[in-house]
Amino acid sequence: MLALAIGAHVLLGRIAKWLAGAISPLATGEEEAVRYQRDVYGSVEREVLEVVGVVLAGGVLLWLGSTFAPSWLINFGVVLVLAAVVLDLLRWERASASANFVWFQRGLTRKVHQVAIENVHDVSVQEEDTRGFTLRHATNNRMCRVHLRLKDKTIVSLPRTDAHRLLDDVETLANHVRARQQMLGEHDKLNRAGRDSGVTTQAPGRVLTDEEREMRRELKRLRSQALAPDAPPAVKPATPVAADPARDN
Numbered sequence: 001m002l003a004l005a006i007g008a009h010v011l012l013g014r015i016a017k018w019l020a021g022a023i024s025p026l027a028t029g030e031e032e033a034v035r036y037q038r039d040v041y042g043s044v045e046r047e048v049l050e051v052v053g054v055v056l057a058g059g060v061l062l063w064l065g066s067t068f069a070p071s072w073l074i075n076f077g078v079v080l081v082l083a084a085v086v087l088d089l090l091r092w093e094r095a096s097a098s099a100n101f102v103w104f105q106r107g108l109t110r111k112v113h114q115v116a117i118e119n120v121h122d123v124s125v126q127e128e129d130t131r132g133f134t135l136r137h138a139t140n141n142r143m144c145r146v147h148l149r150l151k152d153k154t155i156v157s158l159p160r161t162d163a164h165r166l167l168d169d170v171e172t173l174a175n176h177v178r179a180r181q182q183m184l185g186e187h188d189k190l191n192r193a194g195r196d197s198g199v200t201t202q203a204p205g206r207v208l209t210d211e212e213r214e215m216r217r218e219l220k221r222l223r224s225q226a227l228a229p230d231a232p233p234a235v236k237p238a239t240p241v242a243a244d245p246a247r248d249n
Contacts, residue, residue, distance in 0.1 A: 001066060005059030005081050006041075006135070012085045013040070017092060026105060026112055030098035034176045036169035037094040042162030044132030044141050047091045052135060054084040093159035095146065097176050102148060104158050113156075118184055121151045123174045127163050137164060144170050148177070 017037070025032055040048055058080030065073030095104040102115040127144045134141055144163035148156040161170065 001063035001077075002056060002059035005055050005062055005077065008081050009055045009084050009088070010041075012082075013088050016085055016089055020089060020092075020108055021094075024108075026094065026096045026103035027098040027101065030100060032096040032098055032103075034169075034173045035094065035096035036159075036161060036166055036173060037092065038159050039136075039162035039166055040088060042134055042136040042141070042165055043143070043160065044130050044134060045160070049132075049134075051084055051088045051091065054080055054087060058084065093161075095158040095173065097173050097180075099180065102156075102158070102173075102177060106159065115148060115150070115156055117177055117180045119150050119152075120177060120181060121149045123148055123177045123181075125167075125170055125174050127167070136162070146170055146174050146177075 026035070038045075038048065040051060058077045061073045061077030061080060063077075065071050065075075065077060089108045092108050093104075093106045095102070097103070097117075100117055102117060102120070103112060105112045124147045125144060126147055127142060130141045130143050131139075132141055133139055142163040143160045144167050145160040146158040148158070150156065158173075163170075
């Protein structure tokens with residue numbers, strides 16, 4: 001009966017969280033790319049252990065009601081298992097990342113926090129052995145989480161979860177943020193190069209040399225390849241067109 005109560009909670013909890021995630025996703029205006037959540041039976045936080053305790057109490061009532069105790073105890077056991085599902089949702093911690101933001105929430109009814117990836121200075125994944133007892137790993141527990149250090153030196157810590165089972169999901173979110181940081185940095189470099197090229201082109205009263213004109217054409221070619229890497233290379237004309245010095249002025 002204890003196993004039945006745990007199995008019922010796991011199944012109903014997954015269904016409830018899937019529905020809640022579909023109805024109320026963390027990301028708004030953008031699609032979630034990666035996500036992870038806190039594992040109930042592999043975490044040592046007190047609020048999660050209380051959920052497990054309610055499930056086990058429901059299993060005990062189911063066992064008593066199906067053996068020598070009054071059968072109406074089964075109803076209370078079912079109610080406790082359902083109450084554990086609701087309590088699990090209220091304490092559900094999850095994190096996700098979209099193209100431009102990192103999102104996390106500590107409880108379904110609590111505030112959703114949003115962090116812009118462009119404001120993140122660096123990302124790290126913390127792993128640590130923790131004390132405590134869990135049904136999944138007994139006393140051999142290890143937790144992990146993502147830390148975001150912002151450009152103003154603020155540290156943002158995402159929810160902790162079971163490192164034995166969900167470390168890959170945590171690493172995937174961290175790597176997604178790093179990849180988006182690199183891509184945003186490359187776009188910034190291209191934009192700065194374009195602005196610098198525009199300032200050079202608009203300089204009054206100055207004639208560009210052949211070397212400078214060649215460098216400007218090469219810069220435009222590199223920018224077009226970076227912004228559209230799948231575009232086929234341009235076909236050069238059979239007869240080169242002579243540069244017009246007056247136009248370059």
